[in-house]
Amino acid sequence: MKLTLLSTTLTFGLAFSNPHRARGSLTEWAPAGPDDFRGPCPMMNTLANHAFLNHNGKNLTQDVVVGALTQALNFNESVATIMFQQALIANPEPNATFFSLDDLNRHNILEHDASMSRLDAFFGNNHIFNQIVFDTTTVFWTADTLDANMLANGKISRQLQSKAFNPNYTFTSTTEQFSLGEVAAPILIFGDIPSATVNKSLVEFFFQNEKLPVELGWTKQANAISLSDVLRMTQVISNATSLITGSSDASHATKRRDFHFGFAF
Ligand code: HEM
Ligand SMILES: [Mg+2]
Numbered sequence: 001m002k003l004t005l006l007s008t009t010l011t012f013g014l015a016f017s018n019p020h021r022a023r024g025s026l027t028e029w030a031p032a033g034p035d036d037f038r039g040p041c042p043m044m045n046t047l048a049n050h051a052f053l054n055h056n057g058k059n060l061t062q063d064v065v066v067g068a069l070t071q072a073l074n075f076n077e078s079v080a081t082i083m084f085q086q087a088l089i090a091n092p093e094p095n096a097t098f099f100s101l102d103d104l105n106r107h108n109i110l111e112h113d114a115s116m117s118r119l120d121a122f123f124g125n126n127h128i129f130n131q132i133v134f135d136t137t138t139v140f141w142t143a144d145t146l147d148a149n150m151l152a153n154g155k156i157s158r159q160l161q162s163k164a165f166n167p168n169y170t171f172t173s174t175t176e177q178f179s180l181g182e183v184a185a186p187i188l189i190f191g192d193i194p195s196a197t198v199n200k201s202l203v204e205f206f207f208q209n210e211k212l213p214v215e216l217g218w219t220k221q222a223n224a225i226s227l228s229d230v231l232r233m234t235q236v237i238s239n240a241t242s243l244i245t246g247s248s249d250a251s252h253a254t255k256r257r258d259f260h261f262g263f264a265f
Helices: 002-017 042-049 062-073 077-090 101-105 131-138 148-165 173-190 200-209 227-240 250-264
Strands: 145-147 197-199
Touching: 042 062, 042 101, 042 200, 062 077, 077 101, 077 227, 131 148, 131 200, 145 148, 145 200, 148 173, 148 227, 173 197, 173 200, 173 227, 197 200
Parallel strands: none
Antiparallel strands: 145 197
16 A cells, blocks of 8 residues: 555656656657648658657647647656747747648748758649758758758758749748758757767668657766757857858958958058
C-alpha cells in the first residue's frame, strides 16, 4: 500500500515536472496515412511521422508543439514557444489557438518561393518533397561536411532560378528572415553549432525520409538550443549569402570609409 502510494506520488511528480505531455519517440515512425495532413516543413512532417506531433497533423496546440520541439530536438522552451506563436498566423481563423500542417501550405503566408526541396506554387505542389528540386540545391553541397557557404549557395541558386523563371516570384525581407532560419535549421538540429557545420548525409536522410536520422547515429543536441544559437546561426548563413569577397586592398577600404565620414559630418 505504502509502495503504491509512493510510486503514484513519483509518477505524478514526474508528470508535473514537465508541463508538456510526453509523446512520440525516436523509434516510433510511420508516414502519413490518406487522411493525415502534412505540409511544406520537413521537420514538422518528421515530428508528426514520429508522433511527437499528432500523427494526423491536425490541431497542433502550443502544448503539443512546444512539447515536440523541446523533447525531440532539445530546443529550449522559450524558442519553441516563439516558433509556435509565429506559426499561428497560418491558421486562417481569427484568434486561433492551434494550426494544422496543411495550414502551412498557404502560399505567401509562411510558405514561400525558392524552397530548397519543394516547387514554387506557380509550378505545382508547394509542399511535397520534390527530388528534382532538391537535386538542384544539393549540387552546391560539395563536401561530406556542409558549411554555411554550401548551404547559402544552394539557397541563392534556388532564388535565382525562381527569379528568372517564375513570373510570380515573391521574396520579401520577411521571407528572407524565415528562409535564413530554415537554411540554418539543419545545422542547429543535426550539426555542430560552434563550427556551424553539419554532416551532409544526416541532412539528406532527413529531407528525403522525413525521419530523424537516428539510424545514422544522430542524437539530439546535448545543450538546449537557445535563441542566441538561432540568431547566431541565422547571421552566419546570412553572411555567407553575400557574393562579395573580402577586399585584400586595405588602402582602398580605408579611403572609402573616409569618404563616408566626410559626408556624415
Ligand atoms: C513551429 C515550428 C515550425 C513551423 C511552424 C515551421 C514551418 C515551416 C514552413 C511553413 C516552411 C515552408 C517554407 C518554404 O516554403 O520553404 C518550413 C520550411 C522548413 N523548415 Fe520548418 N517549421 C518549424 C520548425 C522547424 C524546425 C525545428 C526545423 C529544423 C530542422 C525546420 C526545418 C525546416 C526546413 C529545413 C525548411 C525548408 C524546406 C525547404 O526549403 O524545402 N522547421 N517550415
Ligand atoms: Mg516553399
